[in-house]
Amino acid sequence: MIAVMSDAIAHRSELEQPDPRPRLSPDHSSRQLRGWRCSECGIARAVHAPWCPDCSAQLLVADFGPLGTVWSSTVVHLNIADIPAPYGLAYIDLDDGPRFLAHIDGAEEPLLVGGRVTISGINERGDIEVTSIATSRETS
Amino acid sequence: MIASILGVGTSLFGRQQALHPSELVWRAVAEALDDAGCPDIDAVFLGTVFGAPGVAQRALHPLGITGVPIVTVENACASGTSAFHEAVAAVKHGRYKHVLAVGVEKMTDEFVGPIVPENTDTEGRAGLALPALYAMAASRYLAVHDVTQRDLAGVAVKNHTNGSLNPRSKGRPVPTVDDVLASRMIADPLTLLQCCPLSDGAAAVVVGPPDADGDHVVGVRASIMRSGGPWDQRSDDAWGFELIRDAAAELYEAAALGPRDFDVIECHDAFTIGEIVTTEALGLRPRGEGATLIRNGTTSLSGPIPVNPSGGLLSRGHPLGATGLAQIAEIVWQLTGRAGDRQVDNARLGLVETMGGGVSGIDGNACVIVALER
Numbered sequence: 001m002i003a004v005m006s007d008a009i010a011h012r013s014e015l016e017q018p019d020p021r022p023r024l025s026p027d028h029s030s031r032q033l034r035g036w037r038c039s040e041c042g043i044a045r046a047v048h049a050p051w052c053p054d055c056s057a058q059l060l061v062a063d064f065g066p067l068g069t070v071w072s073s074t075v076v077h078l079n080i081a082d083i084p085a086p087y088g089l090a091y092i093d094l095d096d097g098p099r100f101l102a103h104i105d106g107a108e109e110p111l112l113v114g115g116r117v118t119i120s121g122i123n124e125r126g127d128i129e130v131t132s133i134a135t136s137r138e139t140s
Numbered sequence: 141m142i143a144s145i146l147g148v149g150t151s152l153f154g155r156q157q158a159l160h161p162s163e164l165v166w167r168a169v170a171e172a173l174d175d176a177g178c179p180d181i182d183a184v185f186l187g188t189v190f191g192a193p194g195v196a197q198r199a200l201h202p203l204g205i206t207g208v209p210i211v212t213v214e215n216a217c218a219s220g221t222s223a224f225h226e227a228v229a230a231v232k233h234g235r236y237k238h239v240l241a242v243g244v245e246k247m248t249d250e251f252v253g254p255i256v257p258e259n260t261d262t263e264g265r266a267g268l269a270l271p272a273l274y275a276m277a278a279s280r281y282l283a284v285h286d287v288t289q290r291d292l293a294g295v296a297v298k299n300h301t302n303g304s305l306n307p308r309s310k311g312r313p314v315p316t317v318d319d320v321l322a323s324r325m326i327a328d329p330l331t332l333l334q335c336c337p338l339s340d341g342a343a344a345v346v347v348g349p350p351d352a353d354g355d356h357v358v359g360v361r362a363s364i365m366r367s368g369g370p371w372d373q374r375s376d377d378a379w380g381f382e383l384i385r386d387a388a389a390e391l392y393e394a395a396a397l398g399p400r401d402f403d404v405i406e407c408h409d410a411f412t413i414g415e416i417v418t419t420e421a422l423g424l425r426p427r428g429e430g431a432t433l434i435r436n437g438t439t440s441l442s443g444p445i446p447v448n449p450s451g452g453l454l455s456r457g458h459p460l461g462a463t464g465l466a467q468i469a470e471i472v473w474q475l476t477g478r479a480g481d482r483q484v485d486n487a488r489l490g491l492v493e494t495m496g497g498g499v500s501g502i503d504g505n506a507c508v509i510v511a512l513e514r
Contacts, residue, residue, distance in 0.1 A: 021262055022262070044373070072280040073276070073279055075327070076271070078254060078326060081256055081267065087267060089266070089267065091276060098372060103267075113279060113280060
């Protein structure tokens with residue numbers, strides 16, 4: 001367990017507050033989510049854990065996306081914390097990957113549930129952003 | 141029976157900036173002790189989320205409650221019912237004879253608007269405030285189930301109507317469905333009048349042995365607490381559904397009762413969609429069909445299974461630690477014929493459900509469900 005934990009914090013600077021959010025892969029022009037997949041049961045995760053919470057086996061680094069499907073979505077009209085309203089959020093099920101909470105790239109309206117999206121990058125406060133794929137409204 | 145409720149009490153609910161948190165507790169505890177016939181209290185469990193360190197002892201020693209074990213419990217929105225659950229367990233197992241469960245929250249000391257999301261949480265850091273969490277469930281329901289925005293608004297109208305009959309709730313004027321839908325958008329599709337208001341309050345329950353007797357005594361038939369399981373791409377249910385469903389299944393088995401056996405229910409309606417998802421998870425309707433309970437009046441005060449006769453969190457507001465015990469107080473008043481203008485006729489069996497959340501990756505921090513019997 002200690003080895004697993006050390007690995008997770010190995011690249012963190014001593015003065016940096018841990019950021020619990022999912023991050024993008026350093027590879028592939030940063031359009032993929034850097035997550036984990038269980039070496040035994042195969043479950044995909046967007047956030048780290050000391051071992052697979054389902055079967056206790058080892059988690060291996062894996063990249064997911066950029067394509068996915070909207071599970072649900074909202075636009076928040078409240079000024080909360082350091083995020084200026086309105087801002088759009090969506091739960092995205094990445095293809096063969098984990099569900100994660102994304103910010104909507106430049107959205108005034110929620111994304112269509114069941115619509116197709118792609119990871120478009122990361123915003124200035126560090127949230128992964130998605131954008132609709134143009135045909136989603138017609139096809140879903 | 142595994143324990144009895146000997147007495148209940150609450151403060152008023154609503155914005156009460158001028159009151160100290162201890163003063164809220166004093167009002168609730170004084171009423172509960174008086175209702176219970178002033179037994180010696182052997183231990184206290186106090187539920188709070190944002191209460192200052194020492195909030196329990198600070199409020200209790202001026203009441204003369206000193207020397208006994210005092211434990212503070214945090215379980216998000218279910219903190220009050222978690223304190224109750226532990227009080228019941230302590231009595232059931234013979235650890236103490238008379239246990240006081242208290243809940244308190246002075247929300248106006250902490251927030252001017254909604255609860256600020258937790259920065260150490262994966263989705264809290266990303267800005268998923270609680271209205272947005274419930275909005276995600278509402279968004280999903282509107283898209284895949286037979287639920288309309290007018291159904292959601294109907295929950296608010298029903299509960300504000302009930303709340304207008306509750307003298308302890310500083311409720312708003314009763315809105316129409318159109319008023320609810322025209323109120324300010326908070327998180328699509330949830331509008332302001334679909335969100336529980338900021339509210340201060342305290343509530344208290346005196347728990348005693350199962351063989352207690354008296355006009356105001358109510359039996360605790362079963363009490364269940366669960367924490368949430370994984371909520372991820374494998375789940376097609378709205379956040380919280382599976383946790384409430386599983387806790388309800390445990391409760392029904394422990395109480396040897398089914399969902400249709402209850403005469404009156406108080407459940408967690410922090411947001412309108414919450415009541416719809418919860419009534420489905422409790423088994424009143426199959427998944428995705430909960431809105432019919434609102435449409436056909438099944439859960440209105442005059443319907444066959446009134447839900448949230450107190451006005452619920454939508455009317456009373458949601459002082460987190462106090463909420464669960466205020467729900468229990470309402471059911472006790474209903475079962476003992478003391479609910480005034482909102483009295484449900486011949487109520488003998490009541491159910492309380494409280495759901496707490498805020499930790500991402502699971503479908504709830506805690507769910508407590510209690511079956512009470514007169």
